[in-house]
Amino acid sequence: AQSVTQPDIHITVSEGASLELRCNYSYGATPYLFWYVQSPGQGLQLLLKYFSGDTLVQGIKGFEAEFKRSQSSFNLRKPSVHWSDAAEYFCAVGTLNNDMRFGAGTRLTVKP
Amino acid sequence: EAQVTQNPRYLITVTGKKLTVTCSQNMNHEYMSWYRQDPGLGLRQIYYSMNVEVTDKGDVPEGYKVSRKEKRNFPLILESPSPNQTSLYFCASSSRRQGRTEAFFGQGTRLTVV
Numbered sequence: 001a002q003s004v005t006q007p008d009i010h011i012t013v014s015e016g017a018s019l020e021l022r023c024n025y026s027y028g029a030t031p032y033l034f035w036y037v038q039s040p041g042q043g044l045q046l047l048l049k050y051f052s053g054d055t056l057v058q059g060i061k062g063f064e065a066e067f068k069r070s071q072s073s074f075n076l077r078k079p080s081v082h083w084s085d086a087a088e089y090f091c092a093v094g095t096l097n098n099d100m101r102f103g104a105g106t107r108l109t110v111k112p
Numbered sequence: 113e114a115q116v117t118q119n120p121r122y123l124i125t126v127t128g129k130k131l132t133v134t135c136s137q138n139m140n141h142e143y144m145s146w147y148r149q150d151p152g153l154g155l156r157q158i159y160y161s162m163n164v165e166v167t168d169k170g171d172v173p174e175g176y177k178v179s180r181k182e183k184r185n186f187p188l189i190l191e192s193p194s195p196n197q198t199s200l201y202f203c204a205s206s207s208r209r210q211g212r213t214e215a216f217f218g219q220g221t222r223l224t225v226v
Contacts, residue, residue: 009152034214043202044155044217090154092215097162098143098206100215104154 002027002093006103013081014111021076021106023091032094033074035065039087086110114139118203118218125193125225133188133221135203143206144186148199161186193225
């Protein structure tokens, strides 16, 4: 069965600094990979997804992620963080039958 | 507007009192699922349904029931809630008709069982 590991439970960055959130997955076939963001008291919003093709994918709000098959990773990046990016971020891996598994999440705090 | 609607958003109940959380989607998606979110554990799948009248257990199905009589609705039933079912619950739907798509989530239902 597929699984996802997000090694960082909590990350704090200064506003304007760059950000990288780590995600490692385990799945025997070609994975479908996602990053979702959850603001306090809100549902989950899709940031970006990878199904196939270019391994560097662009998402909303200036986020991007890179699929590295050799490292089983799908790390999320943003060159300059804004205070409004403070939220919880979830990486997920999906399968052909639409089953999805989520990581435990990484909470991002943005310092002024 | 494409959306997944859950009701209620907030619910406080007592141990043993049966409750139902409704979920409805207007995107004609075949696949629907329920997750619970707990601190440090992320989202864990409770049940899923690949189409009408087809349901199956996820990772944490104990204490829950579901049904899928219509394509758009996928209610979550707690026959005898217990305090360990206090959690934030999300319903999600997705489609396979046009290749793989992402899951669309409802706004969540915060359940407290006392």
